[in-house]
Amino acid sequence: MTISGVSALPNAKPPAARATVALVGTSHPGSAISPAAWQGALHFQDAEELLTSDFAAEAIVLAPVDETQAIEWLHILRRDARLGLKPVLLDRPFGAHAMQLSDGVAADTATAARHASEMAQRAADAGQPTATSEERLLAFLHLRPKHILTPVIEWRDTRICHYPVADTCCAPGEDGFELIDRLRSRGLLENTTLIERIHACHRCGAGQLLFVEHCPQCGGIDIGEQNFLHCYACGHVDTQETFLRHDALLCPHCNARLRHIGVDYDRALETLSCRTCHARFTEPEVKARCLQCRTSMAPDALSQRRFYGLKLTAAGELTARTGQMGDVFKLIDEFSHARPEYFLQTLDWLIDVSRRHPEVQFGVVCLTFANVHELAARLPRQRLVQLFDALAQRLRTLIRTTDLFMRESDSHCWLLLPQTSPAGMEVLLQRIAALGKTLTSDDQRIEIAVSARNSGDIPEAALGARVLMSMLRDPAG
Ligand SMILES: [Zn+2]
Ligand SMILES: [Zn+2]
Ligand SMILES: [Zn+2]
Incomplete structure (x- = not known):
């Protein structure tokens, strides 16, 4: 060197x-x-x-x-x-x-x-280990918070599209797509925008396809475009050339002279013919042939692949940082159906409605897991999963199907309770506050801080959902 x-x-x-x-x-x-x-x-x-x-x-x-x-x-x-x-x-x-x-x-x-x-x-x-391909890809994205994993097109690639960063994280013999699928199904990666849609062979998944037009009658490929004329006098249909005689159009069947289109004759709809079986047709049959496995199939039998940009989810971010939190929120996420944007929109809408119609009451609750990082650093991972699984099971029983639940990050969850009076909310808050206490011993307790507002006491200064949520997230500030 x-x-x-x-x-x-x-x-x-x-x-x-x-x-x-x-x-x-x-x-x-x-x-x-x-x-x-x-x-x-x-x-x-x-x-x-x-x-x-x-x-x-x-x-x-x-x-x-x-x-x-x-x-x-x-x-x-x-x-x-x-x-x-x-x-x-x-x-x-x-x-x-x-x-x-x-x-x-x-x-x-x-x-x-x-x-x-x-x-x-x-x-x-x-500072987490980056020994496995999963850990490497998560670490790569964690170090680059703005990076979106983006597929690139490569004609030599069997799938046409691939994710170069995922490929470089793989061990020999490993597949970048499978790596991405694993992380996505674990909720650590999420789609951003659709980048490509690709048709692929339904048998082997390859994207290298040959589209060929066939004769619908004999299946031959020797087909071509031709003008066909249709004689009104006898109904004969044939190619334009067979009607041409001495610069005039004469029907080869009945000898009628064809002077005016629309009166004596017209053009047939069929403009394609097969040189093998002489069939006439308007639409050829299109078949896609896979260049990898040679299977022939109709275009609508092809499978379709969608390639999205990908980024870390909050859970992915947490896994990259702590190396052990990936599955901790699995049960909570199962009933956390509201996406943050949807939650924000709905809250904005409810604030508007209740300002105009004070009889419309709702509540919004912020749950803060104050010591989640401290627990993650101190407890074995399995114990942490058990704690949060138990919490999730109890939380689920408190939430009505009409309530919106949203996990915003590793330490904040939100509840939106439509049609809830201050008294109804008070009962719920007491139950939530009791959750952390009843779960386990002092040194293995999830500290849950709760801050909440009912529609009746939302200050005028809280102009929209975003402001209201930041007030609840940080009640002291
Ligand atoms: Zn194939
Ligand atoms: Zn044919
Ligand atoms: Zn004729």
């Missing part, structure tokens, strides 16, 4: 202690690299050279010759156990695949170092 390093860049000083930036690549036309901008960065010829060195890069900047090299280096680096989660930046913008695997563009050492220190702060918050 040689670090061609500092001496390769004129004017470069030895790397400063704080800026452990690795610059990978050689100078080439179009590169934004100027020696002045990369002072303090250690220089490597390619990704392999960086990996075989023991240089503890906190940020890596790639200056590849082209996009193919950018993608190749990004895959090599992201798969590396030691450096894979570090910020990897590009010296200039590339296509979607490279950008998805990178942390954006940096034009100098200072920008790269700033990325590194931002990420180091989030990493300190997590």
